[in-house]
Amino acid sequence: MIIENSLSALSFLRDRRSVPSLPSFDSILMASPDFFKVAYAINPYMTDESGNLKQVDSTKAREQWEGLRRTFIELGLKVEAIPGVENLPDIVFTANQTFPFWNANSHRYEILLSHMRSKERSPEVSFFKRWFEERGITVHELNYSGAFEGNGDAIFSPAHGVVFGGYGPRTDKEVYQELSDRFHLPIVRLELRSKDFYHLDTCFSILSKEVAAVQPEAFTKEGLLTLQNVFNQIIEIPYQENIEFFCGNCFCPDGQNVILQKGSETFEKQLVRLGFRPWAVDTSEFMKSGGSVFCLKLFYRG
Numbered sequence: 001m002i003i004e005n006s007l008s009a010l011s012f013l014r015d016r017r018s019v020p021s022l023p024s025f026d027s028i029l030m031a032s033p034d035f036f037k038v039a040y041a042i043n044p045y046m047t048d049e050s051g052n053l054k055q056v057d058s059t060k061a062r063e064q065w066e067g068l069r070r071t072f073i074e075l076g077l078k079v080e081a082i083p084g085v086e087n088l089p090d091i092v093f094t095a096n097q098t099f100p101f102w103n104a105n106s107h108r109y110e111i112l113l114s115h116m117r118s119k120e121r122s123p124e125v126s127f128f129k130r131w132f133e134e135r136g137i138t139v140h141e142l143n144y145s146g147a148f149e150g151n152g153d154a155i156f157s158p159a160h161g162v163v164f165g166g167y168g169p170r171t172d173k174e175v176y177q178e179l180s181d182r183f184h185l186p187i188v189r190l191e192l193r194s195k196d197f198y199h200l201d202t203c204f205s206i207l208s209k210e211v212a213a214v215q216p217e218a219f220t221k222e223g224l225l226t227l228q229n230v231f232n233q234i235i236e237i238p239y240q241e242n243i244e245f246f247c248g249n250c251f252c253p254d255g256q257n258v259i260l261q262k263g264s265e266t267f268e269k270q271l272v273r274l275g276f277r278p279w280a281v282d283t284s285e286f287m288k289s290g291g292s293v294f295c296l297k298l299f300y301r302g
Ligand code: ARG
Pocket: 042, 043, 090, 093, 095, 096, 121, 151, 152, 153, 199, 201, 202, 289, 290, 291, 292, 294, 295
């Protein structure tokens, strides 16, 4: 079922009120930044004002990545990492190569492989296929031949039992029909209309069953209304802080703690006011490639 207007969101939620939450995710998959750099430009953040590729400080990137890893561990998450691969600098953004979801046919969490939009990133996917298969987790391939960038655009919410599915810059609208038909996934399908917020995870973050952070400028009017009908409370992400500090790419693993890039002072205050606990980290070297906390990990059930 595809839900893409505010009225169908309301009736869907009414029907599901008594359905219990699914088991939550518990594991984090990262990829080591051994070969991380900005080697091409596939989003607006990867070049400077003169159009040159941004320069990454590898030592700093490694320290920041280790810091993020430690934060996940401190929050009680199980963390594993895939080794980096030469000539695949963006493999560190492990939100993109796969999509973890609840398969209602098998009653298990499984993995769907992405089709990356760019030829530069396409070879990353096979490393994740092997990694999950070696751990006995079922991996599916798409029949659809167009673009689908995994958990960057498709976010499965165990609390709601739905997929929030963004499309436009990186993922095709059509792919969600297959997800819905093949795995019986209810999809809240959302058009992304700004090139600055090119993945759903740059402009939308689920904080709890009731609360989400949303960048209004990234969505259509109907998309916003739909989100307002799914969540009791929406935090409007301050535009400038999201562009500068990627706070829309924050990550809340447990309905309480929110890991985010440091610097988003207004957004942090909004979080605290609603009872969340912000954990500010530094991902500035990775922001040069257009990604921060949410993109640097895959959250799944191990
Ligand atoms: N350079 C990467 C790309 O453009 C960054 C990916 C960020 N990932 C994300 N889930 N937003 O593909």
